[in-house]
Amino acid sequence: MSVSNRDTPINVLTTYYDAMFAAFGPQGWWPARTRFEVIVGAILTQNTAWTNVEAAIKELKAAGLLRPEAMHRAGLAHIARCIRSAGYFNVKARRLKNFTDYLFERHGGSLDRLFKTDGATLRSTLLGLNGIGPETADSIILYAAGKPEFVIDAYTKRIFSRHGLISEAAGYDEVKALFTGCLPPDAALFNEYHALIVVTAKEFCKSRKPVCEACPLKAYLGKGAKGCL
């Protein structure tokens, strides 16, 4: 199958999905055991490599803080010590606590109760919390609550701007509109699509080569594209 500039955006997005899925198969994200761990990971991975987040989550687990009530009771300094490896540890400790404070003050500490609200209300609620921006909110809604919000991250912007499908300067909502305007609001589809973008980018987009030979999206780089870098 080929993609050209004359293709409709929906055809392009479908083709890209198929190519990445053929290369990597179903991802079944998020890489976490519980919904709370998804939320913690979403905050800790802000501007941070996932390997550093994994070490921090391991520390939190060892300290028994990977449960909402335990983290809610814990001191900021204790949390910060545990998440040191994830960087920005003072900022992120505050952000984690902001979330659990809200969860206990408004929902009795119950994620079930928090996630019972509809997607749009949940999103504006999360965005109102200090430390939760668009990407973190959408990650929580999609991967912890299981509701269809498409997640836009640095990988998504990088791949799709390199391929000429969005402007390099496009903002979060603009990029998100490309996906939500073309794809049905299906949480399972959004889950797989974003996960496939991340694994593809991690595998190939860090290469210091103009074109990554084995990249599943290599064939779809436009003729005017400068290459993967």
Place this chain on the structure above:
DNA sequence: GACCAGGCACATC
């Protein structure tokens, strides 16, 4: 030793 990694809030203009 520089550069980068699945952001976000806040100050300033």
Place this chain on the structure above:
DNA sequence: GATGTGCATGGT
């Protein structure tokens, strides 16, 4: 509204 800056560790 757009732009700049602080936050910080660990891998390449």
